[in-house]
Amino acid sequence: MMKNKVDVAIIGGGIIGLYTAYELHKRGVDNIAIYEKNYLGSGSTFRCGTGIRQQFGDEANIRMMKRAVEKWTGLGEEINFPKFKMAQTGYLFLLYDEDEMSRFKKNVELQNSLGVPSRIISPEEAQEIVPTLDTSEVIGASWNPTDGKANPFLAVHGLARYLRENGVEINEYTEVRDVIVKGGAVDGIKTSRGEVKAEIVLNAANAWAKIINEKLGVNFPIEPYKHQGIVSEPFKKGEIKPMVISFRHGGAYLTQKANGGIIGGIALKYGPTWDLTPTYDFLREVAKNFTRIIPALKYITIIRQWAGYYAETPDHNAVIGKVKEIDGYYISAGFSGHGFMLAPAAAEGMADLITKGSTSLPLDFYDPYRFERGELREQAVQMG
Numbered sequence: 444m445m446k447n448k449v450d451v452a453i454i455g456g457g458i459i460g461l462y463t464a465y466e467l468h469k470r471g472v473d474n475i476a477i478y479e480k481n482y483l484g485s486g487s488t489f490r491c492g493t494g495i496r497q498q499f500g501d502e503a504n505i506r507m508m509k510r511a512v513e514k515w516t517g518l519g520e521e522i523n524f525p526k527f528k529m530a531q532t533g534y535l536f537l538l539y540d541e542d543e544m545s546r547f548k549k550n551v552e553l554q555n556s557l558g559v560p561s562r563i564i565s566p567e568e569a570q571e572i573v574p575t576l577d578t579s580e581v582i583g584a585s586w587n588p589t590d591g592k593a594n595p596f597l598a599v600h601g602l603a604r605y606l607r608e609n610g611v612e613i614n615e616y617t618e619v620r621d622v623i624v625k626g627g628a629v630d631g632i633k634t635s636r637g638e639v640k641a642e643i644v645l646n647a648a649n650a651w652a653k654i655i656n657e658k659l660g661v662n663f664p665i666e667p668y669k670h671q672g673i674v675s676e677p678f679k680k681g682e683i684k685p686m687v688i689s690f691r692h693g694g695a696y697l698t699q700k701a702n703g704g705i706i707g708g709i710a711l712k713y714g715p716t717w718d719l720t721p722t723y724d725f726l727r728e729v730a731k732n733f734t735r736i737i738p739a740l741k742y743i744t745i746i747r748q749w750a751g752y753y754a755e756t757p758d759h760n761a762v763i764g765k766v767k768e769i770d771g772y773y774i775s776a777g778f779s780g781h782g783f784m785l786a787p788a789a790a791e792g793m794a795d796l797i798t799k800g801s802t803s804l805p806l807d808f809y810d811p812y813r814f815e816r817g818e819l820r821e822q823a824v825q826m827g
């Protein structure tokens with residue numbers, strides 16, 4: 444039987460909903476429930492490219508990601524699920540011209556000043572890291588060895604198991620159809636399985652967040668865009684350890700999974716749209732661009748292609764905070780191409796906000812009301 448009264452109701456069983464429930468539980472909130480209209484991870488989280496990087500170009504995202512990496516590396520042990528491990532295999536941004544080089548040099552300086560050990564390396568060093576790279580036109584690379592990747596399936600299942608064992612109610616196949624508001628404050632939710640009383644509701648529905656907001660008369664600009672990914676049959680196992688990125692090649696990002704298969708995508712996007720049909724154009728552009736970065740990839744076959752949503756805002760940064768119009772209503776959504784990596788820090792910040800009203804993390808950067816004030820942030824790089 445689903446509970447009919449909880450302290451915190453979380454809409455969305457992706458990485459953000461689950462990690463935020465975990466952080467709330469750690470702070471002693473003991474009557475938490477998650478409502479997921481489909482199955483856990485089925486939104487964007489299981490469709491992501493697995494990448495986790497601290498190489499951003501602004502202070503807030505770098506600080507958030509530094510914190511997120513500290514948390515990702517400790518998570519498996521904390522939740523007694525050692526199978527989950529963040530692989531710190533680095534991110535390698537390939538640079539092809541002086542414009543890119545000067546932009547990344549500036550970013551590296553900022554990253555270093557905040558304690559991230561990134562550095563600009565030569566084409567030869569890049570090739571030592573990934574021997575099959577074609578570096579004939581590469582003039583350098585931005586490299587950070589403490590970036591990396593993690594398996595979203597293990598992250599979701601590890602967190603869900605821990606939460607269930609610790610009394611958090613997880614309701615799959617349960618859609619939240621409305622948030623009940625009385626006298627300007629949250630009073631509960633209406634779900635496909637009945638009503639639940641709650642004084643705090645977190646909208647962690649990412650691409651779908653605005654559907655719930657619109658019913659409440661609040662509007663933050665989060666729109667669904669179709670992005671796609673591929674995996675290949677196994678290539679030389681252990682050859683492509685880092686996430687390799689090239690803006691020159693359609694915004695390509697690619698790395699290797701534990702079984703040797705290549706996972707990645709390019710920046711080609713469609714939308715706003717709810718349509719998730721995979722496209723041949725994407726497949727062709729991936730094949731063309733990946734084989735220019737690593738020519739040996741032309742000998743392997745792509746075995747799977749899929750599409751998922753980037754929940755995009757005008758500056759590609761998320762919307763995290765308290766909704767002023769409705770007491771007890773919070774939002775953590777609109778994560779574009781970096782919600783998986785940001786989850787631990789976004790969750791810590793949100794749990795602080797809910798339990799203490801403030802946080803030492805730079806959540807102001809993601810202020811839901813920045814758009815109506817016309818204060819867009821510097822666009823965050825969109826790729827994994």
Ligand SMILES: Cc1cc2nc3c(=O)[nH]c(=O)nc-3n(C[C@H](O)[C@H](O)[C@H](O)COP(=O)(O)OP(=O)(O)OC[C@H]3O[C@@H](n4cnc5c(N)ncnc54)[C@H](O)[C@@H]3O)c2cc1C
Nearest residue numbers: 455457458459480486487488492494619751782783784827
């Ligand atoms: C191709 C691709 C590659 C990507 N690569 C990366 C990457 O390398 N690194 C990275 O960090 N990020 C990447 N991302 C982005 C990342 O996947 C997302 O930012 C992240 O998963 C967002 O997590 P979430 O929990 O906010 O959203 P979701 O996982 O989408 O979870 C939201 C959940 O809410 C549920 N829901 C919606 N409405 C309701 C309702 N009314 N009632 C109940 N439940 C509801 C949905 O079913 C969904 O499961 C990528 C995304 C795509 C598509």
